[in-house]
Amino acid sequence: xxxxxxxxxxxxxxxxxxxxxxxxxxxxxxxxxxxxxxxxxxxxxxxxxxxxxxxxxxxxxxxxxxxxxxxxxxxxxxxxxxxxxxxxxxxxxxxxxxxxxxxxxxxxxxxxxxxxxxxxxxxxxxxxxxxxxxxxxxxxxxxxxxxxxxxxxx
Numbered sequence: 001x002x003x004x005x006x007x008x009x010x011x012x013x014x015x016x017x018x019x020x021x022x023x024x025x026x027x028x029x030x031x032x033x034x035x036x037x038x039x040x041x042x043x044x045x046x047x048x049x050x051x052x053x054x055x056x057x058x059x060x061x062x063x064x065x066x067x068x069x070x071x072x073x074x075x076x077x078x079x080x081x082x083x084x085x086x087x088x089x090x091x092x093x094x095x096x097x098x099x100x101x102x103x104x105x106x107x108x109x110x111x112x113x114x115x116x117x118x119x120x121x122x123x124x125x126x127x128x129x130x131x132x133x134x135x136x137x138x139x140x141x142x143x144x145x146x147x148x149x150x151x152x153x154x
Contacts (some may be wrong), residue, residue, distance in 0.1 A: 001094045004071035004127040007101050009060040011132070014080040016103065016142045026128040030065025036137050040133065045122045047115055049100040051089060051107070054081035060102055062111045064118070067151040077110065102143055109145035116140075116147065 009107055022037040022069055030046035046065030049052045051058055054077050061069060074081060093105070101124055115121065118136055125132045 002104050002126045004125050004130045007104055007126040010104055014142060017138055020129045021122060021133055023129050026118045028128060041122055045118055045120045047121045047123050049102050049124060051084035053084055054079045058084065059106045060105050060107050060109045061150060062102060062109060062115055064114055065152050069150055070152040079146060096128065099124045099126045101125045110148045110150060111145040112151045113147050113149055114151055
C-alpha cells in the first residue's frame, strides 16, 4: 500500500520538495474549507487525481478540486470510460480513494490546463487525513503529463 510515509519517501528520494498537510477530519474528495491542523491548506489550491479506465487502459486525471470532468471531452480523448472503483484502486494500485498521488502512478496522466493557473497544489498523498502541498513548477519539472481540457465548463 502507498501510505503517506511511503509517498513521502518516494518524493524525498526523487528530490521533489513538498510541504506536509495534516487534517483534523477525513475526506475522500477535495476539501472546500481549511481543516488543516497547521492552517497550511488553501481550498483554492486543491487538486484531485482520479483514475479512469477504458479500452485504451487506465489514465490518471488531475483537475482542480471543485471541477467536474466533462464526460464528452474525456470520451473524445480516451473513448468510453469509467472510474476505477475503490476496491480496484486498492487492489491494483495500492491506493485509497482520497489519497491518490500522481507521483506514484505508472499510467498516462492527463492534467486539466486550469491546474497550471495555480502556483501551489494541495493534493492527496496516501491518506484521507494527510496530504501535501507542492509548487506547480515542481510538478511540471518532475511529472510527465499531457495538458488537456477535461473540466466541465460552468
